[in-house]
Amino acid sequence: MSAEDVRAADELEALRQLKARYCRFLDTKQVESWRTVFTTDVVVTLDLAVSTGGADPTTAPGPRGPNGPVNFVPMVMGGLENVATMHLPIQESHTPELTLSSATTATGIWAMEDWLVVADGSELHGAGHYHETYMKQDGDWRIGSLHLTQTIQEMSGEFSMPENSSRVAAVGGCTGTFAGRPARRI
Numbered sequence: 001m002s003a004e005d006v007r008a009a010d011e012l013e014a015l016r017q018l019k020a021r022y023c024r025f026l027d028t029k030q031v032e033s034w035r036t037v038f039t040t041d042v043v044v045t046l047d048l049a050v051s052t053g054g055a056d057p058t059t060a061p062g063p064r065g066p067n068g069p070v071n072f073v074p075m076v077m078g079g080l081e082n083v084a085t086m087h088l089p090i091q092e093s094h095t096p097e098l099t100l101s102s103a104t105t106a107t108g109i110w111a112m113e114d115w116l117v118v119a120d121g122s123e124l125h126g127a128g129h130y131h132e133t134y135m136k137q138d139g140d141w142r143i144g145s146l147h148l149t150q151t152i153q154e155m156s157g158e159f160s161m162p163e164n165s166s167r168v169a170a171v172g173g174c175t176g177t178f179a180g181r182p183a184r185r186i
Helices: 003-027 031-035 069-079
Strands: 038-050 083-089 097-100 105-118 123-137 140-156
Touching: 003 031, 003 083, 003 097, 003 105, 003 123, 003 140, 031 069, 038 069, 038 123, 105 140
Parallel strands: 038 140
Antiparallel strands: 083 105, 097 105, 105 123, 123 140
């Protein structure tokens, strides 16, 4: 294995570790730590409708932004207050598609699954894909853009997010519909 191959393998592992921190910090509500996984000008696009197999990331696009962790992080964390979450970049058989574009830029697509449990016991289970770009800043990889597409949305009980929240982290303010379409209740 050449020195270049070793360097590339190390960079790809650093990107996997970045995504692991993203999920852990989000689920454990470590706001300041979660903020560090993003560039200061991160662009977030959430596709809140269930698209046809995730093939068309423009299908019924959800809210774009707000840009930057200064706006995005508090909005997400506020929406998940008193909500137990589990976010998985699925790695068992759905490994990420990571590409190093240069020494300081990369792209990735991750299969994902999330599960939200509200205090009343109702639940939301979703799956889809993160389409991301990464930038290396000050020696560390950070997420420069994140586009979440949805392939599954299932709710149990009378699922609704707490007042003043949006499932921006995990669906954009749901009370039984996603982007105007009914979600499947289980």
